[in-house]
Amino acid sequence: MVVELFLDLLSQPCRALFIFAKKNNIPFVFKHVELLKGHHHSEEFGKVNVLKKVPALKDGAFTLAESIAILLYLSRKFNTPDHWYPSDLQKRAQVDEYLSWQHATIREKGCKIFITKVLVPLAGQPFSPETLEEAVEELNSALKQFEEKFLQDKPFIVGNEISLADLVAIVELMQPVGCGCDIFENRPKLAEWRSRVEEAVGKELFQQAHELILNVKNLSTTQLPPELREHVKQFLKT
Amino acid sequence: VAAAKATLSQAPLSLSHCCSLCSVRMGLELYLDLLSQHCRTVYIFAKKNNIPFEFKHVELFKDSILGRKMPGGNNPGHSREGQHCREEFGKVNILKKVPALKDGVFTLAESTAILLYLSRKYNTPDHWYPSDIQKRARVDEYLSWHHTNIRTNAPKTLWIKVLIPLFTGQKLPPEKLQEVMDELAISLKQFEEKFLQDKPFIVGSEISLADLVAIVELMQPIGVGCDIFEDRPKLSEWRNRVEEAVGKELFQEAHEIILNIKELSNLQIDPQLKEHLAPVLRKMMK
Numbered sequence: 202m203v204v205e206l207f208l209d210l211l212s213q214p215c216r217a218l219f220i221f222a223k224k225n226n227i228p229f230v231f232k233h234v235e236l237l238k239g240h241h242h243s244e245e246f247g248k249v250n251v252l253k254k255v256p257a258l259k260d261g262a263f264t265l266a267e268s269i270a271i272l273l274y275l276s277r278k279f280n281t282p283d284h285w286y287p288s289d290l291q292k293r294a295q296v297d298e299y300l301s302w303q304h305a306t307i308r309e310k311g312c313k314i315f316i317t318k319v320l321v322p323l324a325g326q327p328f329s330p331e332t333l334e335e336a337v338e339e340l341n342s343a344l345k346q347f348e349e350k351f352l353q354d355k356p357f358i359v360g361n362e363i364s365l366a367d368l369v370a371i372v373e374l375m376q377p378v379g380c381g382c383d384i385f386e387n388r389p390k391l392a393e394w395r396s397r398v399e400e401a402v403g404k405e406l407f408q409q410a411h412e413l414i415l416n417v418k419n420l421s422t423t424q425l426p427p428e429l430r431e432h433v434k435q436f437l438k439t
Numbered sequence: 440v441a442a443a444k445a446t447l448s449q450a451p452l453s454l455s456h457c458c459s460l461c462s463v464r465m466g467l468e469l470y471l472d473l474l475s476q477h478c479r480t481v482y483i484f485a486k487k488n489n490i491p492f493e494f495k496h497v498e499l500f501k502d503s504i505l506g507r508k509m510p511g512g513n514n515p516g517h518s519r520e521g522q523h524c525r526e527e528f529g530k531v532n533i534l535k536k537v538p539a540l541k542d543g544v545f546t547l548a549e550s551t552a553i554l555l556y557l558s559r560k561y562n563t564p565d566h567w568y569p570s571d572i573q574k575r576a577r578v579d580e581y582l583s584w585h586h587t588n589i590r591t592n593a594p595k596t597l598w599i600k601v602l603i604p605l606f607t608g609q610k611l612p613p614e615k616l617q618e619v620m621d622e623l624a625i626s627l628k629q630f631e632e633k634f635l636q637d638k639p640f641i642v643g644s645e646i647s648l649a650d651l652v653a654i655v656e657l658m659q660p661i662g663v664g665c666d667i668f669e670d671r672p673k674l675s676e677w678r679n680r681v682e683e684a685v686g687k688e689l690f691q692e693a694h695e696i697i698l699n700i701k702e703l704s705n706l707q708i709d710p711q712l713k714e715h716l717a718p719v720l721r722k723m724m725k
Contacts, residue, residue, distance in 0.1 A: 251633050252629065252633060265577075267579065267583035271576075274572060274576040277572045291545050293559070294545075295552075297549070298549045301551040301552050302549055304583075304586035
């Protein structure tokens with residue numbers, strides 16, 4: 202029975218999973234759940250994840266939500282190379298530390314920018330420059346901590362090789378980039394880290410995963426039909 | 440060994456336990472303030488599993504935020520970390536600065552990371568973080584979800600009912616609390632429907648890290664008089680089971696501070712801290 206991954210590549214955690222599975226040649230069926238069309242509210246998807254969020258995994262009768270849980274599950278089930286989640290206790294702890302910290306910082310602030318700059322206008326609601334400015338400021342603060350505490354002068358977050366920490370970080374940071382906020386500009390250390398991560402993942406796979414988000418500006422210049430606007434409004438509420 | 444010595448010699452002299460002349464590892468230190476739910480998780484877990492540690496008492500509102508008493512990073516630039524603490528805390532939720540672990544020169548933040556590290560290093564009983572990959576995934580799933588739900592809602596009750604008035608001298612309107620309680624009610628519904636369901640514990644028949652992380656967070660509103668277990672019999676029964684599994688005495692001990700509001704109101708708050716937290720508090724009051 203092949204693993205099913207329920208994904209929308211507009212979503213950062215979905216990209217992390219997509220990249221991880223592809224990079225490690227984990228066989229899976231890509232089940233496309235289009236957020237902007239409200240697919241995550243379908244009864245069918247509700248049986249996979251009652252929380253109605255992507256990503257989600259289905260492995261036979263076993264279903265799982267939360268990208269970090271899914272990443273770890275896949276790494277164990279498919280015995281992926283050690284560097285993704287090192288068996289060394291302290292290195293592993295450093296990956297855990299980043300994965301825990303990022304929820305309320307990089308992830309939350311990156312999402313806020315995406316919501317304010319892209320989703321809110323898509324839903325036909327007025328764009329608030331103050332909210333965007335606030336979100337950018339908060340992300341800047343998180344980025345400072347990221348560089349000072351987590352990256353420092355190392356090639357990757359945990360030593361010399363890419364791990365789940367870098368993967369989870371990079372997909373989140375590509376969200377503001379897709380919205381036109383180039384957070385790598387004027388941050389040479391961060392930009393170099395990004396290049397290393399892209400290289401480690403493989404440029405082609407990286408580009409493939411990020412095609413949607415990097416073209417999201419095209420979405421925002423078109424008026425969505427009313428029923429889709431409703432779906433986006435619903436999305437904003439959840 | 441050479442690498443270890445190099446790391447040790449780079450450690451700042453202010454860390455009194457660091458000795459670059461010997462490679463004997465110092466004991467485990469846990470920096471905790473039991474006012475913080477994340478600290479209680481670590482405290483209960485370590486005590487329950489008889490993990491030997493030195494309890495480094497950090498008073499949240501005196502020591503951690505102003506960079507005093509906190510362990511440095513495990514990389515060069517400790518004074519930079521202290522400086523960083525002093526500059527950044529005003530923009531960051533202060534409750535995330537504790538707990539902290541120090542194991543020799545290795546330091547670690549984030550309660551989830553600390554719990555997992557301890558469970559591995561001290562080989563704690565399997566049920567805390569089951570080796571079965573599907574059960575383990577369920578624990579991971581809860582720990583991840585918890586961050587953006589219960590963990591964002593439950594603590595606000597303490598802020599609104601006690602801490603903000605303490606810091607600012609102003610009481611907040613009852614609508615503010617109601618707003619938070621409504622959000623928390625949604626999270627609790629999801630908790631019961633998705634994570635607990637009709638099982639004795641979140642992952643099957645035994646207590647795991649998931650239950651421990653959940654319970655300490657839900658004790659935060661209890662401490663300030665918001666009884667979220669009232670009218671929720673299933674949740675209440677789960678709470679009793681968790682208390683039983685932890686051990687009532689240990690559970691009470693860990694929760695003594697949070698369950699004693701009078702003590703909270705007598706908290707001495709450093710004036711410098713009040714000033715630094717003012718922008719954060721103003722935002723929370725909006």
